[in-house]
Amino acid sequence: MLLRSMFAQNYRSLRSIRMDLSGINLFIGENGVGKSNLYRALQLIQAATRGRLAHEIAAEGGMFSALWSGPRRDGERSFRIRLETELLDEERAITFRYRVEAGLRPVTMMKRAGPAIAVRGPNGRMQDYPEQALPSETAIALLGDAGHYPEIGTFRRAIDGWRFFHGFRTDRLSQLRAPCLAVTAPLLDEDGNNIAAVFATLVHTREDTVDLDRAIVAALGGARLVVPLPEETAQFGLSFPEFPNRVFQPRELSDGQVRFLGLAAALMSYRLPPLIALNEPEASLHPDMLPPLADMIADAAQSSQIWIVTHSEPLAAAVRERCGARARHVVRQDGATWIEGMRLTGVIDEDE
Structure with a gap:
């Protein structure tokens, strides 16, 4: 399953950025421009599928540490982090899209209201899921393990398989x-x-x-x-x-x-x-x-x-x-992380 695009908004230095992705994605830039935040945004999407989104954000220092760190527009008081990804199953020609939002209000995942989850059943209609979610759990983590929703399970397993090698310890221990x-x-x-x-x-x-x-x-x-x-x-x-x-x-x-x-x-x-x-x-x-x-x-x-x-x-x-x-050159643009030569749609002009 190919990761085809990603979107991140209001996360650390990522004001609002959408990127189309390919088989190899190479990012280069100076210290402090936000390269690692792009990488970290993917990790948070994976954490959501594992039911650990709240844990990961807490480990970063909480919502106030994870929210957009740049200047705010007039009238803006609070933000919600929005992360989105799109995966393409090329063999079956199926596209999976998943968006997760986190903020200072209850997080909505799929069709979730507080602990209650609604999911589309085999008959194509929305129905109540029999279990209730804890505040720290995500709906996709519960539904992906339930065994009754193959599309959700397929998507969750695909993202769960990602591996992030942030850095290996090489000391004597x-x-x-x-x-x-x-x-x-x-x-x-x-x-x-x-x-x-x-x-x-x-x-x-x-x-x-x-x-x-x-x-x-x-x-x-x-x-x-x-x-x-x-x-x-x-x-x-x-x-x-x-x-x-x-x-x-x-x-x-x-x-x-x-x-x-x-x-x-x-x-x-x-x-x-x-x-x-x-x-x-x-x-x-x-x-x-x-x-x-x-x-x-x-x-x-x-x-x-x-x-x-x-x-x-x-x-x-x-x-x-x-x-x-x-290489995609990561820069700061108006205080936000951006990719040099990339349009607002996420497409990078190859001539740049």
């Missing part, structure tokens, strides 16, 4: 450096705590690591990934050409090496998520690692939609060379 339970791991957790199981699944279940091995060789000086057959835990290490008889454990690797392996697990796992969002993936990476990273992004884009926020012009250029995706 990082989960990327630790063994994990030896269970099949088709995709990487957002904090990377199952990375060893992801590699073990590729090596011992899929038995095909040609692309992964090529990326590691290119980025890490000819290194080879070593993944023992898991017993109680899954583990991995690296073997380097200059030390052929020794396997270096994750705790011995540099921050950049560990971070690249985390990105490799995110982009080359056994089963990729429908949307992979990377926030400043170039952090801690040596410049020589950027072309192999761009190669992995291009490979992942064959089956997943990609969202990248970066400061790196070389990475943006490498992704464009491999995928043809132009």
